[in-house]
Amino acid sequence: MARSVNMEVHAIRREAFVEAAQRLIQAKGYERMSIQDVLDELGASRGAFYHYFESKAALVAAVVDRMVDEATAASAPIVDDPGLPVVVKLDAVVGGLAQWKGERTDLVLALLRGWPADENAVVREQFRRGLVARLAPMLARIARQAQAEGLSPAGAPEDIARVLVSLIQGANETAVELYFARRAETVSFAAVERTLAAYAGAFDRVLGLPAGSFPMADRATLRQWYG
Secondary structure, eight states, X not given: OHHHHHHHHHHHHHHHHHHHHHHHHHHHOTXXXXXXXXXXXXXXXXXXXXXXXXXHHHHHHHHHHHHHHHHHHTHHHHHTOTTSOHHHHHHHHHHHHHHXXXXXXXXXXXXXXXXXXXXXXXXXXXXXXXXXXXXXXXXXXXXXXXXXXXXXXXXXXXXXXXXXXHHHHHHHHHHHHHHHHHHTTOSOHHHHHHXXXXXXXXXXXXXXXXXXXXXXXXXXXXXXXXX
């Protein structure tokens, strides 16, 4: 019993560091946030910090991991609903990620500002692995339903899911590049729409859906990020 209590306390204390880091990233930005800022926020010692995390990058990776959990949690019940069509489920997964970002603009922008830097490679890899781990099983279930309805091409649903995850990751990376390009005024809004629409078309083709079945992000959302 004592061991389980200790593990619970450990998890609570670790989560406190993650929550503090998320607040500070949103307030100050990733690059300006320091380990000392986190310690000051919690009134904790440096030794306590290193009991849970080996570095600032490891802490930020935990923040990103938590974000991926939050961004994908709402999609699971929709994907598991046997009465919903494939398009609705796919939109719940991809659209849910976009909605989550839209509701946390300050936090996402704070992360984006330091995202392309070389020192953030570990964090980007953590984000990639987190997406694969959480999205692949859900997308495999969607692919299985699409096959049962005579839509998706033959093949293992798990393989189709990996292709879909790759598309989501590619769309996310492209969206980040386009965000910075729009800020630098090196790409037009129309070009952003065309590029992201191409990803939407790719989702249709992989799942064997009629062209235009999978909607790209609505214009209001695109204007929020790229207008």
